[in-house]
Amino acid sequence: MFTGIVEEIGKVVAVEKREGNVNLSIAAEMTPELKIDQSVSHNGVCLTVVSIKDDTYTVTAVQETLNKTNIGNLKKGDPVNLERGMKLGARLDGHIVQGHVDQTATCTEVRETEGSWHYTFKYDPEIGNLTIEKGSITVNGVSLTVVNSKPEEFSVAIIPYTYEHTTFKNLGKGDLVNLEFDVIGKYVKRITELS
Structure with missing residues (x-):
């Protein structure tokens, strides 16, 4: 975990x-x-x-x-x-991440906006994963908040610290990334499908 x-x-x-x-x-x-x-x-x-x-x-x-x-x-x-792996009893600064990638996505846009960066990713919606505005997503192991959610793409905003201390500074348009969708969201989606 x-x-x-x-x-x-x-x-x-x-x-x-x-x-x-x-x-x-x-x-x-x-x-x-x-x-x-x-x-x-x-x-x-x-x-x-x-x-x-x-x-x-x-x-x-x-x-x-x-x-x-x-x-x-x-x-x-x-x-x-x-x-x-996280330590039990420590603060959970990101969100619960299992390290089990759900699928990959392609970076379709990188845009610098007054001291931060916006990255847009396109993924295959046929696999059944989804994002929601202000929900959690993991991109290449980085816990992020979705700022723009669409059926087959989403965007995230990267602050300067995250940009400098992760591989986001090396990530460009056309690059393939790993996605892990929010585990709580996946369970909720599955329960509603079974109802």
Whole structure:
């Protein structure tokens, strides 16, 4: 379980394909505090630490993860948003994030507006996910508030701190991002469908 508050930006130092899986080695300041079998969010994708060496750790993405996220697009040198699992009893600064990506979306617009940035994303509504104005959304592991909701797209506003301390500063028009829709909203939608 995560909060969508990025702790640091790691750097991909190696990508190794092994059968249908991909092993990603990440250099990060948090590495000395990690342990084998710990969950870490990578651009919003919960992956398990399988090895640690010096300031680098390795995680494995299986085919299911590669099919539903942008993790398979990462290459050596790419930045990645990182967050360790939340601590019970700590403040929940973002929102409840599971690290289970629902689908990907494409960035269709980036607009700077007097000290902040507006990003618009288009996604496939046929999968059944939805956003609401002022609702929560996770984009590449970052907890955000929806500012403009439409049936197949939404926008978010990024403050300077988030812009500088996440991979949003590297995100441009046409880039693929991971989306995790609000878990409470997903349960409410499912209950109403069954009624």
